[in-house]
Amino acid sequence: SSELTQDPAVSVALGQTVRITCQGDSLRSYYASWYQQKPGQAPILVIYGKNNRPSGIPDRFSGSSSGNTASLTITGAQAEDEADYYCNSRDSNVVFGGGTKLTVL
Amino acid sequence: QVQLQESGPGLVKPSQTLSLTCTVSGGSISSGGYYWSWIRQHPGKGLEWIGYISYSGSTYYNPSLKSRVTISVDTSKNQFSLRLSSVTAADTAMYYCARYFGSDKRVEYYFDYWGQGTLVTVSS
Numbered sequence: 001s002s003e004l005t006q007d008p009a010v011s012v013a014l015g016q017t018v019r020i021t022c023q024g025d026s027l028r029s030y031y032a033s034w035y036q037q038k039p040g041q042a043p044i045l046v047i048y049g050k051n052n053r054p055s056g057i058p059d060r061f062s063g064s065s066s067g068n069t070a071s072l073t074i075t076g077a078q079a080e081d082e083a084d085y086y087c088n089s090r091d092s093n094v095v096f097g098g099g100t101k102l103t104v105l
Numbered sequence: 106q107v108q109l110q111e112s113g114p115g116l117v118k119p120s121q122t123l124s125l126t127c128t129v130s131g132g133s134i135s136s137g138g139y140y141w142s143w144i145r146q147h148p149g150k151g152l153e154w155i156g157y158i159s160y161s162g163s164t165y166y167n168p169s170l171k172s173r174v175t176i177s178v179d180t181s182k183n184q185f186s187l188r189l190s191s192v193t194a195a196d197t198a199m200y201y202c203a204r205y206f207g208s209d210k211r212v213e214y215y216f217d218y219w220g221q222g223t224l225v226t227v228s229s
Contacts, residue, residue, distance in 0.1 A: 033215035035152075042201055042222050043152065048215035086152055090214050093167065094142075094205075096152040 004032075004087050004097035011103040012077045020072045020100045022087030032070035032087045034063060037099075043086060047072055077104050107132040109202050109220035117196075117227050123189040127202030127220060134183045135160045140205040141185040142216065143176060145198040153198075157205050158185055192227045199224050 004024040012018035022032055031050055035043035045054050047063035060075045070089075074081055082104045087097040113125035127141070134141060142157035156166035158176045166174050170189070178185040189196060199222045207214025 029212065031213045033213070035216070042219040043216075044219070045215055045217050048217075049211060049213035054217065088152075088214075088216065094154040094157070094165075094214075096144075096154060099151040 004089060004095055006085075006087060006097040006100045008098070009101045009103070011105055012074070013105050014079060015076055017073065017075045018077050018102065020074075020085050020102065022070045022072075022089075022097045023068055024089060024095070024097075025068055026089045026091035026095065027065060027068050027070050029091060030089045031065060032063070032089045034061075034070075034072045035086045035088065036081075037084045037086065038082075046085075074102075077102075079104050107204060107218045109204065109218055111200060111202050111220045111223040113223060113225070115224060115226060117192055117225060118229050119193055119227055120191055123187070123192050123196060123225055123227070125187045125200055125202075125223065125225070127185050127187075129183045129185075129204075133180075134178065134185065135180045138206060140165075141176075141178060142203045142205045143187045144201045144203055144216070146201070146222075147195075147198045155187065155189075155200075194227050197225065197227045 034047040036046045037043040046057050046061050051063045062073045064071045084099045086099045108130045110128045117123045140157040143155040156176050158164045158178050173190045175188040201222045202220045203216040204218040
């Protein structure tokens, strides 16, 4: 089915590591891409493919995938990482996950 | 650096047609391998893919919106456009245009460039 499931909210202490997950059948066929969206701003791509970061994205962001689950890991979370994160993939349709609100404590 | 900019009315009356244009700069819309996309976000909600078009005019739409959506491309102006007919208050949202790129061979697709978005309100 064309659905991607994310936890609505996750929190992490400053400087600690956090994993945001995305589940869906389409992830067995295609890698997820991940987007960061801060309030009042357009989303930006942070991870795509197996584990690729666009230019300008800090290396504390990484991606992984296993079976029907994709993960975005932030190693050493910073205050500026507080944002909504969306996964995206495709099979017969292009679909986004519902988003995860990350709070950095 | 590719840049995308949405333009169009910020207020549309119910039952009318929403029309938006995305102007691409810093790159040609005719470059192969890309799909030019529309995505929307209802207030306080998540992202919803609307559809995309290739430079050659091939289109693919979200099935939930397909009956009301038309996406077209004007390569001479380096623009692509969205038309959404018979709008209701449920179509009030921020509308983004974005470039979609990927490969079935590498099993990866992603939206690498986004416009800043334009808020469209449906109200009489």
